[in-house]
Amino acid sequence: MRRFDYFEPQTLDEAVALLSRYNGTANVLAGGTDLLVEIKEQIRKPDHVINIKKIPGMNRLTFDPVAGLNFGSLVTAREIETSPDVRRDYSGLAQAASEVGSIQVRNRATIVGNICRASPSADTLPPLIADGAIVTVFSEGDERRVALEDFFVGPGRTVLRPNEIVTAVELPAVTPHSASIYIKHGRRKAMELATVGVAVSLTLEGAVCRRIRIVLGAVAPTPIRAKKAEALAQGHALDEDLIEAAAQTAMDESRPISNIRGSAAYRREMVRVLTARAIRQAQECVQ
Amino acid sequence: MNMSVVGKSVKRVDTLGKVTGLARYAGDLSLPGMLHAKIKRSNIAHASIKQIDVSKARALPGVKAVLTHQDVPRVLHYGSPHPRSASVTKDQYILDNKVRYWGEGVAAVAAISEEIAEEALDLIEVEYEKLPAAFTVEQALCPDAPLIHDTSPGGNLVMDPVIVTRGDIERGFAEADLIIEGEFKGGRPTPAYMEPNVCLCQWDGNGKLTVWISTQAPFMVRGVIAEVLGLPLNNVRVLVDHMGGGFGAKQDLFQNEFLCVLLARESKRPVRMELSRKETFLSGRSRHPVHVWLKQGFKKDGTITARQALLTFNSGAYGSHAPGVTGVSTASLTSLYRCENVHLEGRAVYTNTPIAGAFRGYGCVQSYYPLDIQMDEAAERLGIDPAELKLRNAVRGDDIAPSGHAVTGHGLEDCIRRGMAEVKWSEVRAQAHETSGAIRYGWGMGCEMHGSSAYPGIKEQGNAIVKMNEDGTVTLVTGTTGLGTGAHTALAQIVAEELGVKFEDVGVVHGDTDVTPWDIGAFASHTTFMGGRAAQMAAAEVKKQLLERAAERLEAAPGDLDIADGMISVKGVPGYQISVREAIAPRLGLPAAHLVGTASYHPTKSYSFAAHFVQVKVDTKTGQIEVVKVVPVHEIGRTIHPVAAAGQIEGGIQQGIGHTLTEDYVIDTTDGHSLNPSFVDYKMPLSMDMPPIHTIIIETAPNPGGPFGAKGIAEDPIIAIGPAIANAVYHAIGVRFHHYPITPEQVLDGLRKKNEAAPRPGIAA
Amino acid sequence: MKQVVAVTINGEAHELAVEPYRSLLDMLRNEAGLTGTKKGCDVGDCGACTVLLNGRPVNSCLVLALEVNGGDVVTIEGIQSGPDRLHPLQENMMKFGGSQCGFCSPGIIVMAKALLDENPNPTEDEIRFALAGNICRCTGYTKIIEAVAATAKQLSSGKEITP
DSSP, X not given: OOOOEEEOOSSHHHHHHHHHHTTTTEXXXXXXXXXHHHHHTTSOOOSEEEXXXXXXXXXXXXXXXXXXXXXXXXXXXXXXXXXXXXXXXXXXXXXXXXXXXXHHHHTTOBHHHHHHHXXXXXXXXXXXXXXXXXXXXXXXXXXXXXXXXGTEEETTEESOOTTOEEEEEEXXXXXXXXXXXXXXXXXXXXXXXXXXXXEEEEEEETTEEEEEEEEEESSSSSOEEOHHHHHHHTTSBOOHHHHHHHHXXXXXXXOXXXXXXXXXXXXXXXXXXXXXXXXXXXXXXXO | OOOSSTTSOOOOSSHHXXXXXXXXXXXXXXOTTOEXXXXXXXXXXXXXXXXXXXXXXXXXXTEEEEEETTTSOOOOEESSOOTTOSSOOEEEOSSOSEEOSTTOEEEEEEESSXXXXXXXXXXXXXXXXXXXXXXXXXXXXXXXXXXXXXXXXXXXXXXXXXXXXXXXXXXXXXXXXXXXXXXXXXXXXXXXOSSOOEEEEEEOTTSOEEEEEOOSXXXXXXXXXXXXXXXXXXXXXXXXXXXXXXTTGGGSOOSHHHHHHHHHHHXXXXXXXXXXXXXXXXXXXXXXXXXXXXXXXXXXXXXXXXXXXXXXXXXXXXXXXXXXXXXHHHHHTTSSBOOSOEEEEEEEEEOSSOOBOOOTXXXXXXXXXXXXXXXXXXXXXXXXXXXXXXXXXXXXXXXXXXTSSBOOSOHHHHHHHHHHHHHTHHHHHHSOOOOSSSEEEEEEEEEEEEEEXXXXXXXXXXXXXXXXXXXSOEEEEXXXXXXXXXXXXXXXXXXXXXXXXXXXXXXXXXXXXXXXXXXXXXXXXXXXXXXXXXXXXXXXXXXXXXXXHHHHHHTSOGGGEEEETTEEEETTOTTXXXXXXXXXXXXXXXXXXXXXEEXXXXXXXXXXXXXXXXXXXXXXXXXXXXXXXXXXXXXXXXXXXXXXXXXXXXXXXXXXXXXXXXOOXXXXXXXXXXXXXXXXXXXXXXXXXXXXXXOEEEOSSOOTTSGGGOOOOSXXXXXXXXXXXXXXXXXXXXXXXXXXXXXXXXXXXXXXXXXXXXXXXXXXX | OOEEEEEEETTEEEEEEEOTTOXXXXXXXXXXXXXXXXXXXXSSSSXXXXXXXXXXXXXXXXXXXXXXXTOEEEOGGGOXXXXXXXXXXXXXXXXXTOOSSOSSHHHHHHHHHHHHHHOSSOOHHHHHHHTTTOOOSSSTTHHHHHHHHHHHHHHHHOOOOOO
């Protein structure tokens, strides 16, 4: 691995001070499962690596039926995947977390790391956005909250400034008759980077869809909401025709590229197929 | 034959170290003062090197040696070193003033740490003069294509075409009731063994070189290094103990061995060179991508009247095994399914892409995939069940095999019949496909045969030394290499069986070219067949000496004695016996007898057979294919170690499923760089993707040339699985594929075309 | 500059000096002399370097050595039940043929131990799920799954299972 200096700040203030001091030449290390790979492959060449794992309080995960879910930036994918609260109320997120790499990777990889890496194909991002996640961003003497859907600006690029650190993620409590689903498409059943990822989070009232969010991964420079498809479904009874129409609309909203993992045309087609499947599965979960 | 050791799944001699972490692989070794070496690789596919400036790299503190093409011997060598071989081509330099593929080494550095060596690579400045390149076979065969090598026959052909002819195809096609022809394409799977290539080199004070290396062919490594550096063979010692797989590819030399040796000489320090996973892809060996045109004629009863084929292999930037693979592959189409009239032509073409080499299945994956699929197509057109058609045409005893020998027994027919019974073939084939919903199921089967040993391409020789120690234990000294299949265990079983001693009393010494008898290397499914037979012959020699000695003690003729379970007895005289130990032990003040047997065995050829039966599941909305179940039936003459044999079959099936559905090393045809040199994007089937495999091994056609009738097993299982899957997919969705890997996207395209072509309901068909 | 890492490896306290850019894998192999943990890809894709870090399976190639200061690491060399007693997983990997070239075996065994510690009676699907990050290129996984399933049965019943 390329040579670098290493720091273990004990507080957030210390961490952001280091980031400011080494403006642009430092990287934050949390789980390390992306950062260390990128250093080894010389995609990133930081002179300074700042390990934030010694900062207290950031590994907590709390759930409250009213306030919802809140977890710090050191919470791992494996903790999310196996948390009974997450599995019950945010099953799309739990499913997505379980599809990140292997158990070995998930024991290190953090959800916030997945967020900050901002890969268009990151599994946890679509369900987080679908469930309305908000992140807390810390900088010198300041803290701000950003809706996750507004957090990404491009592949690997976010609204985060060089001296800012994401400290926590919150998800609102779910209302009754809700469900969330994540379906990943890859060539294998595990150890995949998504060709397409589809998250659907919805609330039903009888057969009528009161709330729906459809979020697509790996088909645009960032995860995207299929807002037209959502609008089509919202307020209506979700019958087969409507589901197919919404899925078709989601497909039209996607903007995939062609690469080694799949062609743009195939990815679009999968958005349609998987969006319909995800809506149906969510429906079944509620019923 | 009543066996006491052969046929038992004894405790393997190599696995205790593997499960405890104590087994030492080449990369686990380090020496005092050891340096770490790295290779600078080209980022262009075809270019002349105008200039290389290494001054900054040399000046970096910690760097101990830097080599470019100006610093290394300029000797043309075989990338893969079979002796006197027609299988390989002499077209490589250690470092050349040209590069012919993206990722070829252009310089090497040894430094006190890997990090410093890597930083030094960044400081090496290479000025290239870009040359026009050919990234595909079509481009390389154009009349105005850039020439990648100056060697004959020219035109970017690696060697003269291979032509195999029997009978008269014109007459054959004239007699046919049905003629089918088709074009087929095979992708670029790679072996992707778990242990990246690695070696450690040290020169002692007397100019002797020791190389610890992960190779299938230590004597070949010794031979090529000695030849290129002008050293006598006894000044090059090559050691290999455990190795993390090779699957054929680790027969080649990969530049790194030469460079490691020379960096060690230059720096006067031991040097380790360990390739990264990415480098193992970039500079490794793949299966040859292939294009096959195949035409066959059939009579109404299914008899094949003629077969004609043109096979074109993409060799990549160097020849490596192209002549061998082309020869084996082309000749393989004379057989499997009987046909008296054949005309077959095979060609291999240089391109500016990574090097194709030896890989399990050696050309037969590429030839039997088309042949078996076309049999399936013919069966449908003739109205005959495909398994039945293959059974009627299966190669059998006294037919002439691709090697020119007569086939022994009825192994292939036995495999087909057994598999059909096992899966209840006619029932599962007749089951109505599920027609509602997106999921379809189907069953298919495919066949193969593969030779043990590389004869007649190479005249081989297996050697062994068997020694009996004064306590009655036995040491087998063998030059064979253990890739992980349990070969040394099988050899020890053969020796124990022949000698009549306990398996636990046989030890194996291997992996040291200074100590063991010469061996050609572990490939061509021949280690048990050839090395095992040599070991059996050497053991028989020791047995003869032992019985002569025991005869004196027992006052009986040696011919009247028998050994079983470590006891020597007189036939027909119960209870009159002495132990092997007593027979050899020192006596009356005299040292123990010196009992050593040596043997050399020159095999010809034997063939193993298999039929694979497969169930697949196809999601017609996503195009994803899942293999649900595999029933492989293999005929291998005699099973030495059932668990190890089944394990090899199951591993071959895993690789074959990968070949057919997910694995393809993809080269960008605009600039020659590889698009997926990693385990994330080179997609091997993993634990969740692998179906249950119900392995069946039968022993109905033993070969008299093998130990106790045993034949090879290593390569067979990767061959039949491919066409079996493709045929099962056709059964499931009615779409015929002529290539591998079959991607989900292609499945959807195929379904779309089929639906467009299908007659609309209401219109009479 | 090298820094000292105080770490318990296989129950034994170590103080090892390493550079900040060294992985736990490199520290185990080069500084602690424990070469049973293998480097198959060095980027977390193959699982050959799996060790238990504070009880949890991780890819040691994706952990910085300095991060394990004060921690507890178990490698393949520390899996055995006693000095002369193999862990049943090790016995069964040999017996059922789960180890061929053996390069993936240390990672597979450590991962399977982590699974059985957490879930003593896994289904076949659960075993396959747990081993998803461990590439084996030799066996097709059949015999590995059998070995792990047999070990689970053996540990819960106290009876040895044969193939």
